[in-house]
Amino acid sequence: MKKTVFPILLWLIFETVAVVLWQAKDNLFYLLNFSYIGTSLAIALLLFARRHPHARRVSQLLIGTYMLVYLGLICQENMQIEGFWYYLFTGVFEAATIHYAVAKIFGPLLFGRGWCGYACWTAMVLDFLPFRQPHAPRKKLGFVRYLTFIASLLLVAGLFLCHVGNLERIMFWLFIAGNIAYYAVGIALAFALHDNRAFCKYICPITVFLKPMSYFSLIRVTCDKEKCVSCGKCRQVCPMDVDVTDNTRKRKNGTECILCMECVKACPKKAL
Ligand code: SF4
Ligand code: SF4
Ligand code: SF4
Numbered sequence: 001m002k003k004t005v006f007p008i009l010l011w012l013i014f015e016t017v018a019v020v021l022w023q024a025k026d027n028l029f030y031l032l033n034f035s036y037i038g039t040s041l042a043i044a045l046l047l048f049a050r051r052h053p054h055a056r057r058v059s060q061l062l063i064g065t066y067m068l069v070y071l072g073l074i075c076q077e078n079m080q081i082e083g084f085w086y087y088l089f090t091g092v093f094e095a096a097t098i099h100y101a102v103a104k105i106f107g108p109l110l111f112g113r114g115w116c117g118y119a120c121w122t123a124m125v126l127d128f129l130p131f132r133q134p135h136a137p138r139k140k141l142g143f144v145r146y147l148t149f150i151a152s153l154l155l156v157a158g159l160f161l162c163h164v165g166n167l168e169r170i171m172f173w174l175f176i177a178g179n180i181a182y183y184a185v186g187i188a189l190a191f192a193l194h195d196n197r198a199f200c201k202y203i204c205p206i207t208v209f210l211k212p213m214s215y216f217s218l219i220r221v222t223c224d225k226e227k228c229v230s231c232g233k234c235r236q237v238c239p240m241d242v243d244v245t246d247n248t249r250k251r252k253n254g255t256e257c258i259l260c261m262e263c264v265k266a267c268p269k270k271a272l
Contacts, residue, residue, distance in 0.1 A: 003049035007042040014038020017102065029095070033071075037063055041118060048261065056118060056260060057127070064124035068179070071095065076168075078175040081149070081205050085156040086171050104209045112217030113210050116200060117258035122182050126196050129187065134195035138241055138253075141202035149205035197239045201256065211255040221257065221264060222247050227271035234263035234272060244272060 018034030021027075044059030052058075071077045075095075078086065083096045101107075103115045116123060155174075159167060186199035200207065223234075223245045234244050243252035244263050264272045 004046065007045035007049065010045065011038045011042035014041070021098065030098075033095070036066060037119070040066075044118060059118040060120070060124040060127065063119040064121035067119070068121040072175055072179070076172045076175075078171040080175055080178045081152045082156050082174050082178065083171055085153055086159075086167065089156065089160055100209070104206055105213060108210055108213035109216050110218050111259070112214040112219055113256070113258045114219070116210065117260045122179075122186060122204070123197070123200060123258075125183060126186050126190060126199060129190045129196045131190055131194045131196045132239055133237055134193070134197070134239065134241065136194060139193065139202065144202050145205055145207050148203055149208040152205055195239075197258075200258075201240070214255050214257070215249060219259065221259070221261070221272050224271045227269045229269055229271075231268060233266045233268065237262045237266040 014034050015038055018031045018038065021030035021034065040059055040062035043062070044055050047055035047058055067079060072079055077083065077095050079096050079099055084100045087094060087096045103119065107115070159170065164170065182199070185203060189198040189203070190196050192198075195201070221244050225245075225247075228245055230245070235241075238244065239260065239262065240256035240258055241253045242257045242263075243254075244257070246252065246254075248254075
């Protein structure tokens with residue numbers, strides 16, 4: 001019974017957002033969209049509670065393909081960072097801006113980088129690659145994320161300043177091109193550095209929002225020091241190199257935690 005409380009609670013939070021946005025914007029899309037995402041997450045968490053080995057993958061596939069194929073390709077809504085800038089500049093508080101506000105800017109105060117672990121369509125593919133646990137030390141390439149972040153902002157600002165026409169159409173093609181580039185770079189980096197999540201660690205511009213907000217995350221994995229025997233298994237299996245045995249907010253790579261729970265599953269003492 002206890003194990004079903006959290007999935008139900010999460011589902012209720014998403015339903016509340018769905019109903020509030022549906023009523024506030026007078027648009028049924030929000031009810032369907034957030035209900036679908038909340039239900040997908042709740043199903044994955046229920047599977048997780050039953051120790052299903054692919055619970056997180058279920059969520060990634062349900063939400064990731066929905067956002068990429070339905071929202072991106074069929075509805076032609078650019079949910080990449082350039083789409084966020086575009087809708088922000090045009091003053092449109094619609095799907096892409098709401099998505100960023102909920103999943104990537106304010107939501108991380110509650111659920112950290114849950115987006116990265118359970119919903120992102122880029123990581124949905126990268127997580128199928130063979131390098132789940134990085135074995136090489138982390139590279140000093142984190143600065144690249146700021147370059148891609150600034151480049152996306154300058155690109156969209158440039159389109160506005162140059163009064164380029166048919167921007168809606170351009171944003172759609174940028175979505176296609178951006179995704180192809182993300183997958184190509186992400187897969188190449190994973191093989192080059194033997195690390196599925198190298199793209200997330202060094203390149204992804206969205207982490208410029210995600211990292212500072214998730215620092216304050218309410219939901220986080222903590223360690224019971226009484227039980228921990230310092231075996232190091234949690235560090236070995238962590239795809240993001242987090243020192244999860246340190247309970248402070250300043251833990252090493254703490255803002256990288258994607259709540260995948262691999263460390264929790266691996267801990268022989270159930271200390272996490
Ligand atoms: S870091 Fe970026 S690419 Fe990686 S999971 Fe998060 S949003 Fe997706
Ligand atoms: S796996 Fe568990 S017991 Fe081992 S170091 Fe991590 S928290 Fe401690
Ligand atoms: S293994 Fe643990 S510390 Fe590492 S990302 Fe997953 S949940 Fe976070």
